[in-house]
Amino acid sequence: MQRTLTVLNVAEKNSIAKQVSAALSNNSATRGSTCSNYNPLFSFPYALNGMPCEMLFTSVAGHLMELDFPEAFKKWHSCSPLELYGAPVLKCVPQDKKLVERNLKEQARKCQWLVLWLDCDREGENIAFEVIDVCIKANPRLLIKRAKFSALVRRELERSVQNLGVPDENLSKAVDARQEIDLRIGASFTRFQTLLLQEKFNWEEHGIHDERPIFSYGPCQFPTLGLIVQRQWEIQAHVAEPFWYIYAMYRAPEGQSCTLHWQRDRLYDHVIATILYETCVDAPLATVTKVDARQKLRWPPLPLATLSLQKEAITHLRLPGERMMKLAEELYQEGFISYPRTETDVFDPAYDLKALVREHVNDARWGQHAQRIDSGEMWAAPRGGGHDDHAHPPIHPTRWSAPDANQGWDPNKRRLYEFIVRSFLASCSKPAVGFETQVEVTIAAETFRTTGLMVKERNWMEVFPWARWGGNDNLPVFAVNQTFMPTELLLKDGMTQPPPKMSERDLISAMERHGIGTDATVADHIQKQLDRGYALKDAAQLFSPTALGEALVASYHKMGLSNLWQPTLRGAIEHNITEVARGLRPKQEVLDEAVQHFRGDYIAAAGKQAMMLEEVGRFFGPRAGGGGPGEAGGALPPGDPIGACASCGLNLMLCQPAEGTPFVACSGAPLCRQRVYFPRPTLAADISDQPCATCQLDRGGLRKISFRLRRAAIPPGFEADMVACVLCDQRFKDLCEACGTARPAGQRNNQARGGGGQARGRGRGPAGRCEARASVLTRCVELLRGRGGRQGGMARGPPVCPRHGQPCLVKTSNSAANPGRTFFKCAHPSEAQECLDFMWEDEWNGQPLGASRARRTEPRGRGGNRGHGPRGAGRQQHGGRGNAGGRLVDAATGLPLDANEGSCYKCGQRGHWANACPN
DNA sequence: GCAAGGTC
Numbered sequence: 043m044q045r046t047l048t049v050l051n052v053a054e055k056n057s058i059a060k061q062v063s064a065a066l067s068n069n070s071a072t073r074g075s076t077c078s079n080y081n082p083l084f085s086f087p088y089a090l091n092g093m094p095c096e097m098l099f100t101s102v103a104g105h106l107m108e109l110d111f112p113e114a115f116k117k118w119h120s121c122s123p124l125e126l127y128g129a130p131v132l133k134c135v136p137q138d139k140k141l142v143e144r145n146l147k148e149q150a151r152k153c154q155w156l157v158l159w160l161d162c163d164r165e166g167e168n169i170a171f172e173v174i175d176v177c178i179k180a181n182p183r184l185l186i187k188r189a190k191f192s193a194l195v196r197r198e199l200e201r202s203v204q205n206l207g208v209p210d211e212n213l214s215k216a217v218d219a220r221q222e223i224d225l226r227i228g229a230s231f232t233r234f235q236t237l238l239l240q241e242k243f244n245w246e247e248h249g250i251h252d253e254r255p256i257f258s259y260g261p262c263q264f265p266t267l268g269l270i271v272q273r274q275w276e277i278q279a280h281v282a283e284p285f286w287y288i289y290a291m292y293r294a295p296e297g298q299s300c301t302l303h304w305q306r307d308r309l310y311d312h313v314i315a316t317i318l319y320e321t322c323v324d325a326p327l328a329t330v331t332k333v334d335a336r337q338k339l340r341w342p343p344l345p346l347a348t349l350s351l352q353k354e355a356i357t358h359l360r361l362p363g364e365r366m367m368k369l370a371e372e373l374y375q376e377g378f379i380s381y382p383r384t385e386t387d388v389f390d391p392a393y394d395l396k397a398l399v400r401e402h403v404n405d406a407r408w409g410q411h412a413q414r415i416d417s418g419e420m421w422a423a424p425r426g427g428g429h430d431d432h433a434h435p436p437i438h439p440t441r442w443s444a445p446d447a448n449q450g451w452d453p454n455k456r457r458l459y460e461f462i463v464r465s466f467l468a469s470c471s472k473p474a475v476g477f478e479t480q481v482e483v484t485i486a487a488e489t490f491r492t493t494g495l496m497v498k499e500r501n502w503m504e505v506f507p508w509a510r511w512g513g514n515d516n517l518p519v520f521a522v523n524q525t526f527m528p529t530e531l532l533l534k535d536g537m538t539q540p541p542p543k544m545s546e547r548d549l550i551s552a553m554e555r556h557g558i559g560t561d562a563t564v565a566d567h568i569q570k571q572l573d574r575g576y577a578l579k580d581a582a583q584l585f586s587p588t589a590l591g592e593a594l595v596a597s598y599h600k601m602g603l604s605n606l607w608q609p610t611l612r613g614a615i616e617h618n619i620t621e622v623a624r625g626l627r628p629k630q631e632v633l634d635e636a637v638q639h640f641r642g643d644y645i646a647a648a649g650k651q652a653m654m655l656e657e658v659g660r661f662f663g664p665r666a667g668g669g670g671p672g673e674a675g676g677a678l679p680p681g682d683p684i685g686a687c688a689s690c691g692l693n694l695m696l697c698q699p700a701e702g703t704p705f706v707a708c709s710g711a712p713l714c715r716q717r718v719y720f721p722r723p724t725l726a727a728d729i730s731d732q733p734c735a736t737c738q739l740d741r742g743g744l745r746k747i748s749f750r751l752r753r754a755a756i757p758p759g760f761e762a763d764m765v766a767c768v769l770c771d772q773r774f775k776d777l778c779e780a781c782g783t784a785r786p787a788g789q790r791n792n793q794a795r796g797g798g799g800q801a802r803g804r805g806r807g808p809a810g811r812c813e814a815r816a817s818v819l820t821r822c823v824e825l826l827r828g829r830g831g832r833q834g835g836m837a838r839g840p841p842v843c844p845r846h847g848q849p850c851l852v853k854t855s856n857s858a859a860n861p862g863r864t865f866f867k868c869a870h871p872s873e874a875q876e877c878l879d880f881m882w883e884d885e886w887n888g889q890p891l892g893a894s895r896a897r898r899t900e901p902r903g904r905g906g907n908r909g910h911g912p913r914g915a916g917r918q919q920h921g922g923r924g925n926a927g928g929r930l931v932d933a934a935t936g937l938p939l940d941a942n943e944g945s946c947y948k949c950g951q952r953g954h955w956a957n958a959c960p961n
Numbered sequence: 962g963c964a965a966g967g968t969c
Contacts, residue, residue: 080968225964
């Protein structure tokens with residue numbers, strides 16, 4: 043009688059062994075224990091391609107083997123780190139996996155076939171060969187088979203087991219090469235950095251309490267750190283620049299309104315912006331030149347891959363990547379979602395998506411939408427994002443979980459499941475439909491645009507509440523050649539902002555873009571920055587480097603070895619590894635090339651180690667002695683606490699250096715970089731007994747600082763004695779802005795690093811601005827020429843202040859009662875209340891004010907201020923508000939006004955202006 | 962004492 047075939051099946055983890063066994067055996071598998079506690083054995087009879095067999099199903103726990111150096115090279119002082127580039131490496135089963143190995147051997151001896159159910163990716167293939175290696179030693183006659191599967195659902199598993207293939211050795215070799223490169227460069231540079239720095243500096247003093255701290259280097263962790271440091275340098279290098287833009291707004295008589303966006307966006311030259319603005323004010327009538335109305339579609343989200351899910355979870359669910367992956371893993375192991383580590387964002391056309399949708403038709407929350415998809419009414423085939431790892435489908439729900447069945451779940455797990463379901467249903471739905479109207483208008487040859495949007499059909503957005511799509515749905519109706527008078531026409535200003543600190547989402551995106559880490563490890567590499575003390579995450583969840591992190595990156599930058607931290611490092615390694623995976627290049631060739639390359643970098647770095655000592659020394663005092671007081675990151679001078687630091691929770695200290703200006707710094711310096719420098723005219727600063735009403739209230743409050751300032755050096759409007767909160771007080775900030783801050787000698791300030799140059803406003807680089815400036819200049823020259831030759835044109839210089847007889851009036855628009863309406867006000871601060879307080883600009887007829895009429899009352903929306911047309915517009919349209927029968931009329935009193943009938947606000951009498959008041 | 966990648 044023929045012996046029954048016995049098949050050993052091995053999965054990457056127990057949960058998969060359990061689920062596959064249950065699915066293939068119809069839940070009749072017998073569970074038995076093995077010598078490895080976490081890897082039991084499931085057994086059940088099965089028919090493989092019609093052949094009856096006994097299935098034994100067990101598992102490993104990830105990689106079975108590790109790559110390491112032999113004992114002779116493991117001790118750090120046993121050899122130079124350089125020798126690690128030529129040292130032998132060994133792949134062996136570590137002590138904690140010995141029982142897993144023993145279990146495999148025991149089972150292999152009973153079997154004729156070995157079926158590998160490892161995950162279908164590069165690492166899974168490598169683990170498969172580790173399993174083969176162990177099993178073959180126990181039973182050399184084993185027949186090796188590979189099961190390829192992508193979801194833990196019965197039909198998929200049965201398809202897989204009836205179509206067994208062979209493992210792919212190239213995929214596995216690519217992993218071997220990656221492991222060896224990572225080990226050699228990671229171990230050598232970690233030892234280099236650690237041995238160089240460990241004894242040279244007093245780390246204890248700087249908040250690093252390990253007796254022998256490790257300064258690790260890795261080909262993923264350093265490029266990750268590099269991204270954070272590079273952003274920090276961009277922020278430091280930013281020089282704020284003022285810009286100006288024309289703001290126009292129109293409110294139609296029917297009530298609809300829109301903002302008209304200047305085509306030039308913004309200009310960095312005040313004079314030019316003013317000239318263009320003045321041309322608009324001169325001829326403010328807007329003409330509609332183009333109206334483009336069309337249907338617009340908003341597409342549903344792409345099917346989810348791991349990193350897109352991480353980013354979405356951070357944004358919509360506020361779940362950090364590492365936490366989200368743990369919950370997704372649980373959902374996968376329980377069979378509710380497909381494999382959560384995938385790069386694929388396109389469904390195989392053969393996939394039965396409708397069957398997956400039908401799972402959800404009875405759900406009270408999204409069942410109705412699922413029914414509409416199932417019926418075809420809402421169905422649209424999901425789009426593809428163009429990424430396919432050929433191992434797993436996009437992340438999607440595989441089973442419906444009734445709301446009452448998952449009550450015991452972690453609330454975040456429920457939210458994540460719901461997000462994955464809704465995202466899947468949305469991706470199978472029709473796009474949303476809107477109606478967009480784009481309008482272009484010109485005002486004095488300047489172009490402005492506005493857009494309106496009406497959402498007609500929400501479709502996929504109905505099942506995906508996180509989506510936002512909307513614009514101005516209250517756009518006035520415009521027709522080509524129509525003219526209208528803008529309601530507001532203002533010259534506004536702003537300052538360019540530095541780029542923001544790195545958020546976790548930014549970091550993940552950048553790492554994904556550069557191929558740093560895998561879907562499963564990106565979150566770990568980010569966490570490692572915090573664990574190693576290379577970076578900090580503040581209360582707003584934004585990342586910045588610590589002084590240590592910055593010093594390490596700056597060291598390699600200085601050495602001319604920026605490739606060791608730049609984000610392209612991992613991509614370059616991965617590129618060559620992929621060629622091995624595809625069978626295009628032999629593993630050894632790629633390996634030798636990489637090892638030689640990094641060996642060269644190591645030799646260069648070791649030859650310039652003095653640079654690393656110097657760079658780190660800028661931040662950290664040496665063991666004997668210390669950095670200069672107050673130097674960036676050096677030992678802090680003595681001081682007293684003023685409250686808690688929002689960045690790290692330690693104390694903010696008012697530091698009083700023996701020489702130089704006091705400043706506030708965190709006691710966690712240099713790891714924490716929180717620091718506030720004081721205005722240059724500071725003579726003395728002490729902690730006041732006044733608490734700030736708003737800062738750090740949840741941490742016991744923050745004390746205000748009492749300043750004594752050099753009177754001669756402070757601008758008008760500031761007092762020599764000031765009590766201020768250094769974190770929130772606007773007057774303190776204004777003073778810093780006006781006078782600059784006093785920083786200790788040696789402090790770097792606004793140095794552009796890493797070849798980044800000066801970062802300016804976002805959205806338009808210097809080159810773009812030069813171009814814009816050139817075209818604008820041409821136009822301004824034309825305008826100025828035209829203006830000079832204009833017949834009968836009014837030479838419109840600034841209005842003349844009636845009190846001073848000079849053009850000392852400025853345009854102001856801060857009237858609360860008349861927002862957007864501008865008036866002229868005397869710029870002399872001491873006389874602002876005494877002198878001419880205002881003249882509505884829309885009531886100014888372009889004549890010097892002294893020749894027309896200035897009103898004495900504060901603009902409070904009195905009679906004369908009732909909603910007229912826009913500034914400039916009113917003047918054009920009405921020939922000057924208050925111009926009745928050729929005579930000027932006082933809008934407040936209705937009495938006639940002219941140059942001879944001035945009204946003196948000082949004495950209240952008519953017949954003269956205040957600057958000529960005899961009283 | 963080191964990497965990155967699996968998984969617990």
